[in-house]
Amino acid sequence: MENIQRSLVLIKPDAVERNLVGKIIDAYEGEKLKITALRMITVDEILAKKHYEEHISKPFFNELLEYITRSPLVAIVLQGENAIEKVRKINGNTNPEMAEYGTIRKKYGIDKTKNSVHASDCEISAEREISIWFPEGVKK
Template sequence: MFEKTLVLIKPDGVKRKLIGKIITFYEDKNLIISSLKMIRANDKIVEQHYVEHKDKPFFSDLINYLTEGNIVAMVIEGENAINLVRKINGATDPLTADMGSIRGMFGIEKQRNLVHASDNIDNAEREIKLWFPKVENEK
């Protein structure tokens, strides 16, 4: 099934100059990057993005992490894009991530895990609208 998903290269990935290497993983699997921008996220957008974690003890640390530097936000499209991108990213913990995945190759710690990807179709639609409101309105 042809799908769209949101991917964020988090501040640690940007600071470590991994943007090009990370994008190559997706392009090598014939996925299409249909929208891309580098931004400095504010608290409001990150809080909306991670609303499901609002009442968890790590929520403020998560907000601080995502707002500490630039983020690369992308809409990625392709066959089974959601599951494929999540497989390419690897498990959240780099110690358990497949060594050929982004987190397996470049991850250092579980909390600062380089990338985010939507986990299902509903979240992909919500996250794309949040990070790329003009793209959604152009349909």
């Protein structure tokens, strides 16, 4: 039985600045994930705080805000069978030093914050994040 899911992916400012958008998208499409929405956006502080609200009390919160708002990023909705798990496997560990060889973060990540990509961690987070980045809705 198929488990078609959607996941939000952010190609973060460090990757956009280094012209890696096409290579990163190719990694997802190569695994049969379909792009159902895509936009490039320069994030303001309001959107950044909404996205990272679970981290507000953490010591690295201000660093996250500065980083995510510094230059444009690409927000994407990917859809496919077991999309959430598949995307997270393609991305690799949050810390590029600990990521598996061949993953996006191992190839392109700079450090734990500047790790090139973000992805939803579960279906509830995916729906929440998709509604933040694509408030007009996304067709399934």
